[in-house]
Amino acid sequence: MFGFSFDKTMEEVKQELDAGKDIQLIDVRELDEYQEGHIPGADHLALSELEEKAAAVVAAGKPHYLYCRSGQRSRTALKRLKALGYSELYNIGGILHWPYAQKAGNQK
Template identity: 50%
Template sequence: MTEKITAADAIRLLDSGKAVAVDVREPDEYAVGHIPGAKLLPLGQVTDRAAEVLPDKNALWLVYCRTGRRSADAVQKLEALGYTDLRDLGGILSWPYEIEGDFEGHF
């Protein structure tokens, strides 16, 4: 079972380059606001596009969505595809750090 990760632990890993965030929301949600440097892999495309978007199955990937429901589903799918180092970051709504995108203070 994949571990949950706190925002504080996640930001340290992201800032040090030891992990990459993976946003499993839809492209329009990603455009509104996402964690800087996050790769977009919508939940509905995980099975078909994971190898293309996340080529290293042994890298540390921090998976998130809006509230945490889709990230948990995506983590299960990625594990089934052979990904070995995943963390469920939950929802961006609880992310207290910098967000980049076209948002105007709302999600």
């Protein structure tokens, strides 16, 4: 859609979650978008607040799977987090491609 590929498919991510793999999902959309529906268990870190809140949200010692609505903001977030020194970052695209149940509200 935007001329770039994603690091993992949503199906691969779901399989890793179902297998209990220790990963961190990070939704980089704005809070109102996150509240409307997000992948269960995902942490929220809005792209607009990334530099200010990354240290409080990004967990150490695990892979970080970033997503947004379509994949464009998560791509930008990945680049900005890399510039801050974070590693094990993967852009998994957008929630538009998540064919499984979503969770609404502020709860993970």
